[in-house]
Amino acid sequence: MQQPFVRFDHVEKSYDGKQLVVRDLTLDIAQGEFLTLLGPSGSGKTTTLMMLAGFETATSGEIYLDGKPINRIAPEHRNIGMVFQSYALFPHMTVAENVGFPLSVRGITGEAAHSRVMAALDKVGLKGLESRRPAQMSGGQQQRVAVARALVFEPKLVLMDEPLSALDKQLREQLQYEIKRLHSELGITIVYVTHDQTEALAMSDRIAVFHHGRIQQIDIPTQLYERPANAFVAQFIGENNTLKGTVHSATGSSCQIALADGTLIHGQAVDTPALGAHKLVSIRPERVRISPENQGDGNVVQATVIDITYLGRYARLRLKACGLEDFIVTLPNDGRDLALAGGNTIHIGWDAADCRVLDSE
Numbered sequence: 001m002q003q004p005f006v007r008f009d010h011v012e013k014s015y016d017g018k019q020l021v022v023r024d025l026t027l028d029i030a031q032g033e034f035l036t037l038l039g040p041s042g043s044g045k046t047t048t049l050m051m052l053a054g055f056e057t058a059t060s061g062e063i064y065l066d067g068k069p070i071n072r073i074a075p076e077h078r079n080i081g082m083v084f085q086s087y088a089l090f091p092h093m094t095v096a097e098n099v100g101f102p103l104s105v106r107g108i109t110g111e112a113a114h115s116r117v118m119a120a121l122d123k124v125g126l127k128g129l130e131s132r133r134p135a136q137m138s139g140g141q142q143q144r145v146a147v148a149r150a151l152v153f154e155p156k157l158v159l160m161d162e163p164l165s166a167l168d169k170q171l172r173e174q175l176q177y178e179i180k181r182l183h184s185e186l187g188i189t190i191v192y193v194t195h196d197q198t199e200a201l202a203m204s205d206r207i208a209v210f211h212h213g214r215i216q217q218i219d220i221p222t223q224l225y226e227r228p229a230n231a232f233v234a235q236f237i238g239e240n241n242t243l244k245g246t247v248h249s250a251t252g253s254s255c256q257i258a259l260a261d262g263t264l265i266h267g268q269a270v271d272t273p274a275l276g277a278h279k280l281v282s283i284r285p286e287r288v289r290i291s292p293e294n295q296g297d298g299n300v301v302q303a304t305v306i307d308i309t310y311l312g313r314y315a316r317l318r319l320k321a322c323g324l325e326d327f328i329v330t331l332p333n334d335g336r337d338l339a340l341a342g343g344n345t346i347h348i349g350w351d352a353a354d355c356r357v358l359d360s361e
Helices: 045-053 095-104 110-123 139-151 169-186 197-203 221-226 231-236
Strands: 006-014 020-029 034-038 060-065 080-083 157-161 189-194 206-211 214-219 241-251 254-259 264-269 278-283 299-310 314-321 324-332 345-350 355-358
Touching: 006 045, 020 045, 020 214, 034 045, 034 197, 045 060, 045 080, 045 157, 045 189, 045 206, 080 139, 095 110, 095 139, 110 139, 110 169, 139 157, 139 169, 169 197, 189 197, 197 221, 206 221, 206 231, 214 221, 214 231, 231 241, 231 278, 231 355, 241 264, 241 324, 254 278, 264 278, 264 299, 299 324, 314 345
Parallel strands: 034 189, 034 206, 080 157, 157 189, 264 355
Antiparallel strands: 006 020, 006 060, 206 214, 241 254, 241 278, 254 264, 278 355, 299 314, 299 345, 314 324
16 A cells, blocks of 8 residues: 555644644645645634644644654745745745745746746746736736645645635636646645635645534545535535434435435435434525426425525525525526526425435534
């Protein structure tokens, strides 16, 4: 079995000696992997990244890089590239001087440094702008400079702390593609922090979802979205309808849930649920159909239309159904007039396989 490139071995972090910000973190990252640490503010994701960078010290446990413990190695000696949200460029330096700074502190100067700087700027599409200063550049260009600076000394590991959060949507999506392209072309390992679940799904090989200092689930994007391990992951990754109920019957992971309004629905549990157990049920809005046929263990329920919003690529229906006042259905825009209005009574349905029965966490 191949040794992980980065390993967190039962790592914990506390700032006050009482409350743990990161709790018993054990995590392996493969060489060449793009791993995203995803979670809300205060979940422990940024602290985890800062411990790997060396800017924070682990309270307990050990961090390994390429098989070697690094807890007691200073940040500047870990040979890790870093890209910050704030760009962290030197305003008095030119673009070339900013990008070349990591080389100068490593004693690389002259033509060797110049060729590396120009190659790094070429990789991020900034060749020809090396004489400008940061104030003369847009936010997107400044972030490209920061990425070039992180790559110029050819590190095997690059850490990115919410690098695109200050940019507008179109530019953010463009730089997502460029960072992913660089990752693929250079074969480097990237550990990326964000609170944006769409960004994480678009860029990552794997995603580690943090909450209250623990990893709730770590998996490839499709599995996180399609098979969340608990209600927090289901609610944090994409939109979903969350219902409450108790287990009415179960055969293996297949079960029938009794909702508070008496409706019985079929679903798939993450484990074998006990009869009478209280569960949360997750249903993605795009998996719900209008006027469905009831087949096998599918679910069909009556709903009342509250309103419908046209959003271009899809329509968003807000319904009263299954005891919820805001049961959401999204329908792709296929050119047909839905001919629905507030107050209409309709039937909706979804497959049991798309009905995820979960513990609260």
